[in-house]
Amino acid sequence: MSxxxxxxxxxxxxAARAVAxxxxxxxxxxxxxxxxxxxxxxxxxxxxxxxxxWQKAALLLKEGxxxxxxxxxxxxxxxxxxxxxxxxxxxxLRKRDPRKPMIVLISSFDDxxxxxxxxxxxQKKFLNKFWPGKVSVVLKCPxxxxxxxxxxxxxxxxxLPKDKKxxxxxxxxxxxxxxxxxxxxxxxxxxxxxxxxxxxxxVFYYSQxxxxxxxxxxxxxxxxxxxILRN
Numbered sequence: 461m462s463x464x465x466x467x468x469x470x471x472x473x474x475a476a477r478a479v480a481x482x483x484x485x486x487x488x489x490x491x492x493x494x495x496x497x498x499x500x501x502x503x504x505x506x507x508x509x510x511x512x513x514w515q516k517a518a519l520l521l522k523e524g525x526x527x528x529x530x531x532x533x534x535x536x537x538x539x540x541x542x543x544x545x546x547x548x549x550x551x552x553l554r555k556r557d558p559r560k561p562m563i564v565l566i567s568s569f570d571d572x573x574x575x576x577x578x579x580x581x582x583q584k585k586f587l588n589k590f591w592p593g594k595v596s597v598v599l600k601c602p603x604x605x606x607x608x609x610x611x612x613x614x615x616x617x618x619x620l621p622k623d624k625k626x627x628x629x630x631x632x633x634x635x636x637x638x639x640x641x642x643x644x645x646x647x648x649x650x651x652x653x654x655x656x657x658x659x660x661x662x663v664f665y666y667s668q669x670x671x672x673x674x675x676x677x678x679x680x681x682x683x684x685x686x687x688i689l690r691n
Contacts, residue, residue: 576603
């Protein structure tokens with residue numbers, strides 16, 4: 461909900477700035493002020509500082525909100541990989557082929573266990589060499605529990621980023637599905653202005669300037685015969 465909407469609920473639609481000032485000074489953990497965002501759907505500050513915006517975005521993602529955030533490569537349309545309804549909503553928003561799994565960002569090797577993935581010794585050796593980094597790998601994910609993620613392929617593409625800011629966000633949010641911020645087949649957004657043309661007020665937005673980097677390298681690690689799927 462926006463500051464303006466909260467002010468209206470409180471009885472004075474013109475008191476949006478007062479609401480923002482109150483939220484900035486809130487220290488009561490029972491009051492979820494991280495859920496109040498700007499009228500343009502950007503996250504705005506948190507705990508009285510724009511420097512804490514990342515934490516606000518992380519908490520929103522953890523609770524099931526969907527947002528456009530900067531990844532270690534390009535802007536992604538991100539949401540919790542542990543919530544089926546969130547994943548299905550992202551498929552709708554991106555107009556994505558429902559048969560195609562999405563890349564999942566993780567904060568540590570422990571997240572692989574949370575997703576029902578078991579590594580063989582040769583896979584661990586490979587990943588210890590290339591993770592963290594801009595390398596996404598396809599691994600077997602046989603669990604029926606996560607069929608909404610692997611879409612029947614029984615495999616998932618995952619990445620452990622090197623970007624420290626992104627890692628600290630992921631440690632709060634948990635694993636995130638992170639397809640590029642665009643409709644399928646269209647140009648990926650390099651900034652929030654472009655992302656808003658696709659998703660308007662249906663998601664929240666967290667910015668760190670323009671992102672014109674290449675998508676990650678994609679490697680198939682389901683067999684010992686390693687294949688590069690995207691360089």
